[in-house]
Amino acid sequence: MSTTAPLRPRKxxxxxxxxxxFRARGFAATSMRELATALGLxxxxxxxxxxSKEEILHRVCFGLADSFFAGFAAATQxxxxxxxxxxxxxxxxxxxxxxxxxxxxxxxxxxRHLSEPARSEFLALRDRYEGAFRALIARGVAAGELHTxxxxxxxxxxxxxxxxLPNWYRPEGKLSPDEIxxxxxxxxxxxxx
Amino acid sequence: MSTTAPLRPRKxxxxxxxxxxFRARGFAATSMRELATALGLxxxxxxxxxxSKEEILHRVCFGLADSFFAGFAAATQxxxxxxxxxxxxxxxxxxxxxxxxxxxxxxxxxxRHLSEPARSEFLALRDRYEGAFRALIARGVAAGELHTxxxxxxxxxxxxxxxxLPNWYRPEGKLSPDEIxxxxxxxxxxxxx
DNA sequence: TAAGCCGGCTAACGCCCGTTAGCAAACGGC
DNA sequence: GCCGTTTGCTAACGGGCGTTAGCCGGCTTA
Numbered sequence: 459m460s461t462t463a464p465l466r467p468r469k470x471x472x473x474x475x476x477x478x479x480f481r482a483r484g485f486a487a488t489s490m491r492e493l494a495t496a497l498g499l500x501x502x503x504x505x506x507x508x509x510s511k512e513e514i515l516h517r518v519c520f521g522l523a524d525s526f527f528a529g530f531a532a533a534t535q536x537x538x539x540x541x542x543x544x545x546x547x548x549x550x551x552x553x554x555x556x557x558x559x560x561x562x563x564x565x566x567x568x569x570r571h572l573s574e575p576a577r578s579e580f581l582a583l584r585d586r587y588e589g590a591f592r593a594l595i596a597r598g599v600a601a602g603e604l605h606t607x608x609x610x611x612x613x614x615x616x617x618x619x620x621x622x623l624p625n626w627y628r629p630e631g632k633l634s635p636d637e638i639x640x641x642x643x644x645x646x647x648x649x650x651x
Numbered sequence: 652m653s654t655t656a657p658l659r660p661r662k663x664x665x666x667x668x669x670x671x672x673f674r675a676r677g678f679a680a681t682s683m684r685e686l687a688t689a690l691g692l693x694x695x696x697x698x699x700x701x702x703s704k705e706e707i708l709h710r711v712c713f714g715l716a717d718s719f720f721a722g723f724a725a726a727t728q729x730x731x732x733x734x735x736x737x738x739x740x741x742x743x744x745x746x747x748x749x750x751x752x753x754x755x756x757x758x759x760x761x762x763r764h765l766s767e768p769a770r771s772e773f774l775a776l777r778d779r780y781e782g783a784f785r786a787l788i789a790r791g792v793a794a795g796e797l798h799t800x801x802x803x804x805x806x807x808x809x810x811x812x813x814x815x816l817p818n819w820y821r822p823e824g825k826l827s828p829d830e831i832x833x834x835x836x837x838x839x840x841x842x843x844x
Numbered sequence: 845t846a847a848g849c850c851g852g853c854t855a856a857c858g859c860c861c862g863t864t865a866g867c868a869a870a871c872g873g874c
Numbered sequence: 875g876c877c878g879t880t881t882g883c884t885a886a887c888g889g890g891c892g893t894t895a896g897c898c899g900g901c902t903t904a
Contacts, residue, residue, distance in 0.1 A: 503852050
């Protein structure tokens with residue numbers, strides 16, 4: 459858990475606005491002049507607050523990675539049946555996705571515009587997170603609580619389903635984040651028969 | 652099924668190379684000069700073959716949409732149990748994804764760089780395709796072959812899992828496309844218990 | 845009231861972008 | 875052997891890009 463120093467409010471606002479633009483148009487297709495206009499500024503003024511365009515992307519991507527790891531750790535630290543831990547991990551994952559779906563979309567799609575070595579570091583984190591799910595499922599299989607021919611495969615499809623959420627989630631929708639999480643868990647753990 | 656006129660070979664090669672670059676770097680971050688260099692040309696020469704950068708993206712996105720619809724139609728035209736039809740539709744979808752995973756990745760991620768009205772037309776096609784899966788699942792539920800509280804939800808998670816495939820599929824991997832398709836179908840239809 | 849930071853401006857830098865115009869070599873079919 | 879098509883080149887266009895330098899008003903704190 460890298461301790462993120464509290465951002466000055468203006469800087470946090472820049473991050474939020476940039477995140478929304480990055481999500482809507484993509485990182486490469488969003489210009490600093492567009493971002494400045496959206497904030498009611500001139501382009502040059504942004505550089506009183508940030509060092510570069512990529513710095514924003516870096517903060518968004520790694521900040522969200524921290525959130526995902528924190529959620530997973532909290533969900534799996536109790537001594538509960540593995541299936542219940544997996545359910546909790548799904549809920550935690552969905553909570554992060556829904557709490558800031560714009561940042562999540564950026565996290566999922568725009569990380570490749572990070573330049574090295576940040577890009578490789580990011581991918582390593584992503585692999586580690588996926589590995590944690592894989593290991594959890596494997597423990598469930600070993601304990602006889604879960605059944606799948608291939609835990610890696612299962613982890614892949616599970617996370618893929620969850621990560622599609624930012625594409626259709628609307629905060630004003632009928633289902634609350636936790637209801638969505640439980641339905642997803644139900645669906646993914648029980649299948650369609 | 653819009654009949655795609657056969658492309659002249661050079662033009663087809665430009666499309667293929669561009670697709671690979673769009674996938675690796677993203678549409679907006681890929682320059683015509685990069686594309687030309689990858690083909691051993693100068694940037695201006697590209698315009699003897701194509702009208703614009705976006706034209707390439709348009710062809711890739713809509714061409715793949717055609718493939719998906721064709722696969723789905725072939726999979727569901729026989730009078731088989733709905734569950735079997737769904738299995739076949741999954742296999743068809745996976746075949747398209749694996750046959751050209753670069754184009755699939757572009758189809759899935761870069762369509763938003765289409766300008767209007769192409770962008771809206773693309774989204775309408777995508778909705779229609781998703782709707783076809785949803786309807787198929789709903790028919791399965793009505794026939795008592797499938798069980799899910801919410802066919803729309805099920806269609807969403809199913810396609811999400813499948814569409815993650817281009818992110819990890821490697822043609823030289825151990826599993827053949829059809830083996831992957833059957834495992835995915837198994838996983839998604841039966842769950843983890 | 846002075847000092848110092850915070851937040852913003854204007855102007856400009858060098859560079860890269862997509863695209864066009866005009867020209868020329870190579871080649872296949874009649 | 876001619877003609878049209880295909881394929882490519884060079885040079886340049888107007889414009890947008892990320893970023894920097896230098897400046898300044900206004901707020902906070904001593």
